[in-house]
Amino acid sequence: MTARSAFPIFTVLRVVRLAPLPPRPPLPLVARRSRVASTLALLGALSALASPAIAAGDVEAGKAMFAARCASCHAVGPMATSGFGPQLNRVVNRRAGSLPDYDYSTAMKQSGIVWDDKTLATFIANPGKTVPGTKMRFWGIGNERKVADLLAYLHTFK
Numbered sequence: 001m002t003a004r005s006a007f008p009i010f011t012v013l014r015v016v017r018l019a020p021l022p023p024r025p026p027l028p029l030v031a032r033r034s035r036v037a038s039t040l041a042l043l044g045a046l047s048a049l050a051s052p053a054i055a056a057g058d059v060e061a062g063k064a065m066f067a068a069r070c071a072s073c074h075a076v077g078p079m080a081t082s083g084f085g086p087q088l089n090r091v092v093n094r095r096a097g098s099l100p101d102y103d104y105s106t107a108m109k110q111s112g113i114v115w116d117d118k119t120l121a122t123f124i125a126n127p128g129k130t131v132p133g134t135k136m137r138f139w140g141i142g143n144e145r146k147v148a149d150l151l152a153y154l155h156t157f158k
Protein backbone atom coordinates (compact mmCIF):
# COMPACT_ATOMS: atom_id res chain seq x y z
CA MET A 1 0.00 0.00 0.00
CA THR A 2 1.42 3.38 -0.92
CA ALA A 3 1.30 6.42 1.31
CA ARG A 4 -1.09 8.01 -1.17
CA SER A 5 -3.76 5.33 -0.97
CA ALA A 6 -3.45 5.12 2.80
CA PHE A 7 -4.05 8.83 3.18
CA PRO A 8 -7.88 8.89 2.99
CA ILE A 9 -8.13 6.21 5.65
CA PHE A 10 -6.08 8.27 8.08
CA THR A 11 -8.29 11.24 7.36
CA VAL A 12 -11.39 9.22 8.18
CA LEU A 13 -9.82 7.94 11.40
CA ARG A 14 -8.89 11.51 12.35
CA VAL A 15 -12.42 12.70 11.79
CA VAL A 16 -13.81 9.88 13.92
CA ARG A 17 -11.30 10.62 16.67
CA LEU A 18 -12.16 14.30 16.62
CA ALA A 19 -15.85 13.68 17.06
CA PRO A 20 -16.17 10.99 19.73
CA LEU A 21 -19.62 9.87 20.80
CA PRO A 22 -20.67 11.34 24.11
CA PRO A 23 -20.45 8.61 26.78
CA ARG A 24 -23.82 7.11 27.72
CA PRO A 25 -24.94 8.38 31.08
CA PRO A 26 -25.20 5.43 33.49
CA LEU A 27 -28.75 4.30 34.25
CA PRO A 28 -29.90 4.93 37.78
CA LEU A 29 -29.90 1.70 39.82
CA VAL A 30 -33.69 1.43 40.02
CA ALA A 31 -34.04 1.66 36.26
CA ARG A 32 -31.35 -1.00 35.87
CA ARG A 33 -33.15 -3.31 38.29
CA SER A 34 -36.47 -2.95 36.54
CA ARG A 35 -34.73 -3.59 33.25
CA VAL A 36 -33.36 -6.88 34.56
CA ALA A 37 -36.79 -7.72 35.95
CA SER A 38 -38.56 -7.05 32.68
CA THR A 39 -35.94 -9.03 30.75
CA LEU A 40 -36.47 -11.97 33.10
CA ALA A 41 -40.24 -11.64 32.77
CA LEU A 42 -39.89 -11.65 29.00
CA LEU A 43 -37.66 -14.74 29.08
CA GLY A 44 -40.19 -16.46 31.31
CA ALA A 45 -43.01 -15.64 28.94
CA LEU A 46 -40.96 -16.87 25.97
CA SER A 47 -40.09 -20.19 27.58
CA ALA A 48 -43.73 -20.65 28.53
CA LEU A 49 -44.59 -20.17 24.87
CA ALA A 50 -41.89 -22.60 23.75
CA SER A 51 -43.12 -25.42 26.00
CA PRO A 52 -46.91 -25.48 26.10
CA ALA A 53 -48.30 -25.58 29.61
CA ILE A 54 -48.23 -29.37 29.83
CA ALA A 55 -46.90 -29.35 33.39
CA ALA A 56 -49.82 -27.16 34.46
CA GLY A 57 -52.48 -29.75 33.59
CA ASP A 58 -55.29 -30.29 36.08
CA VAL A 59 -55.23 -33.78 37.62
CA GLU A 60 -58.93 -33.82 38.54
CA ALA A 61 -59.99 -32.72 35.07
CA GLY A 62 -57.61 -35.32 33.64
CA LYS A 63 -59.20 -38.02 35.76
CA ALA A 64 -62.62 -37.16 34.35
CA MET A 65 -61.22 -37.10 30.82
CA PHE A 66 -59.60 -40.49 31.32
CA ALA A 67 -62.84 -41.98 32.61
CA ALA A 68 -64.76 -40.56 29.67
CA ARG A 69 -62.31 -41.16 26.83
CA CYS A 70 -59.74 -43.80 27.75
CA ALA A 71 -61.05 -46.08 30.50
CA SER A 72 -63.19 -48.14 28.13
CA CYS A 73 -59.95 -49.60 26.81
CA HIS A 74 -57.25 -48.74 29.37
CA ALA A 75 -56.83 -49.29 33.10
CA VAL A 76 -54.69 -47.43 35.63
CA GLY A 77 -54.21 -47.83 39.36
CA PRO A 78 -53.15 -50.64 41.68
CA MET A 79 -55.50 -53.24 40.15
CA ALA A 80 -54.78 -52.30 36.55
CA THR A 81 -54.21 -55.07 34.05
CA SER A 82 -53.99 -54.93 30.30
CA GLY A 83 -57.29 -55.63 28.64
CA PHE A 84 -58.49 -54.35 25.33
CA GLY A 85 -55.65 -51.83 25.59
CA PRO A 86 -52.41 -51.99 27.60
CA GLN A 87 -52.56 -50.78 31.20
CA LEU A 88 -51.15 -47.28 31.54
CA ASN A 89 -49.39 -47.28 34.92
CA ARG A 90 -45.91 -45.76 34.64
CA VAL A 91 -46.52 -45.06 30.97
CA VAL A 92 -44.37 -41.93 31.19
CA ASN A 93 -40.78 -42.96 30.30
CA ARG A 94 -41.99 -46.36 29.12
CA ARG A 95 -40.85 -47.68 25.76
CA ALA A 96 -43.85 -47.91 23.43
CA GLY A 97 -45.19 -51.43 22.99
CA SER A 98 -43.05 -52.88 25.77
CA LEU A 99 -45.45 -54.52 28.26
CA PRO A 100 -44.84 -58.28 28.21
CA ASP A 101 -48.51 -59.09 28.99
CA TYR A 102 -50.02 -57.21 26.08
CA ASP A 103 -50.23 -58.16 22.42
CA TYR A 104 -49.29 -54.92 20.67
CA SER A 105 -49.47 -54.20 16.98
CA THR A 106 -46.18 -54.55 15.14
CA ALA A 107 -46.43 -50.84 14.37
CA MET A 108 -46.44 -49.96 18.07
CA LYS A 109 -43.63 -52.38 18.96
CA GLN A 110 -41.46 -51.05 16.18
CA SER A 111 -42.27 -47.36 16.59
CA GLY A 112 -39.10 -46.69 18.58
CA ILE A 113 -41.02 -44.19 20.71
CA VAL A 114 -40.30 -43.66 24.39
CA TRP A 115 -43.37 -42.10 25.99
CA ASP A 116 -42.82 -38.68 27.48
CA ASP A 117 -45.04 -35.61 27.70
CA LYS A 118 -44.29 -34.65 24.14
CA THR A 119 -44.71 -38.04 22.46
CA LEU A 120 -47.80 -38.83 24.54
CA ALA A 121 -49.39 -35.50 23.65
CA THR A 122 -48.76 -36.08 19.94
CA PHE A 123 -50.06 -39.64 20.13
CA ILE A 124 -53.21 -38.73 22.06
CA ALA A 125 -53.88 -35.88 19.66
CA ASN A 126 -53.62 -38.19 16.66
CA PRO A 127 -52.77 -41.87 17.29
CA GLY A 128 -53.01 -43.01 13.67
CA LYS A 129 -50.70 -40.30 12.44
CA THR A 130 -48.14 -40.68 15.24
CA VAL A 131 -47.98 -44.49 14.97
CA PRO A 132 -49.32 -45.41 11.53
CA GLY A 133 -50.85 -48.88 11.74
CA THR A 134 -51.56 -48.76 15.49
CA LYS A 135 -54.53 -50.80 16.63
CA MET A 136 -55.65 -48.05 18.99
CA ARG A 137 -58.87 -46.98 17.30
CA PHE A 138 -59.26 -43.49 18.56
CA TRP A 139 -59.85 -40.22 16.78
CA GLY A 140 -57.63 -38.24 19.07
CA ILE A 141 -58.14 -35.23 21.28
CA GLY A 142 -57.36 -31.93 19.59
CA ASN A 143 -57.72 -29.69 22.63
CA GLU A 144 -54.24 -29.07 24.11
CA ARG A 145 -55.68 -28.13 27.49
CA LYS A 146 -57.49 -31.47 27.75
CA VAL A 147 -54.42 -33.40 26.68
CA ALA A 148 -52.39 -31.54 29.34
CA ASP A 149 -54.97 -32.50 31.96
CA LEU A 150 -54.80 -36.14 30.87
CA LEU A 151 -51.02 -36.13 31.07
CA ALA A 152 -51.12 -34.61 34.55
CA TYR A 153 -53.40 -37.47 35.57
CA LEU A 154 -51.23 -40.16 33.95
CA HIS A 155 -48.21 -38.71 35.78
CA THR A 156 -49.82 -39.65 39.10
CA PHE A 157 -49.46 -43.40 38.35
CA LYS A 158 -45.81 -43.90 39.13
Ligand code: HEC
Nearest residue numbers: 069070073084085086096097104105108134135136137138
Ligand atom coordinates in the same frame (compact mmCIF):
# COMPACT_ATOMS: atom_id res chain seq x y z
C1 HEC B 1 -61.02 -48.02 21.59
C2 HEC B 1 -60.05 -48.40 22.61
C3 HEC B 1 -59.05 -47.35 23.05
C4 HEC B 1 -59.29 -46.09 23.53
C5 HEC B 1 -60.63 -45.39 23.70
C6 HEC B 1 -58.01 -45.55 23.89
N1 HEC B 1 -57.02 -46.45 23.60
FE1 HEC B 1 -55.03 -46.20 23.94
N2 HEC B 1 -54.65 -48.01 23.11
C7 HEC B 1 -55.61 -48.89 22.65
C8 HEC B 1 -54.97 -50.04 22.07
C9 HEC B 1 -55.68 -51.23 21.43
C10 HEC B 1 -53.58 -49.82 22.19
C11 HEC B 1 -52.46 -50.70 21.66
C12 HEC B 1 -52.06 -50.09 20.33
C13 HEC B 1 -51.12 -50.94 19.49
O1 HEC B 1 -50.61 -51.95 19.93
O2 HEC B 1 -50.92 -50.50 18.34
C14 HEC B 1 -53.41 -48.54 22.87
C15 HEC B 1 -52.20 -47.97 23.19
C16 HEC B 1 -52.03 -46.81 23.91
C17 HEC B 1 -50.79 -46.29 24.37
C18 HEC B 1 -49.42 -46.93 24.16
C19 HEC B 1 -49.13 -47.76 25.41
C20 HEC B 1 -47.85 -48.57 25.38
O3 HEC B 1 -47.70 -49.45 26.25
O4 HEC B 1 -46.99 -48.34 24.51
C21 HEC B 1 -51.06 -45.15 25.05
C22 HEC B 1 -50.06 -44.24 25.73
C23 HEC B 1 -52.49 -44.95 25.00
N3 HEC B 1 -53.04 -45.98 24.30
C24 HEC B 1 -53.11 -43.90 25.59
C25 HEC B 1 -54.49 -43.68 25.51
C26 HEC B 1 -55.17 -42.57 26.11
C27 HEC B 1 -54.50 -41.51 26.97
C28 HEC B 1 -56.49 -42.66 25.77
C29 HEC B 1 -57.60 -41.71 26.11
C30 HEC B 1 -57.43 -40.38 25.63
C31 HEC B 1 -56.63 -43.86 24.97
N4 HEC B 1 -55.40 -44.44 24.83
C32 HEC B 1 -57.83 -44.30 24.44
C33 HEC B 1 -56.98 -48.71 22.71
C34 HEC B 1 -57.62 -47.56 23.10
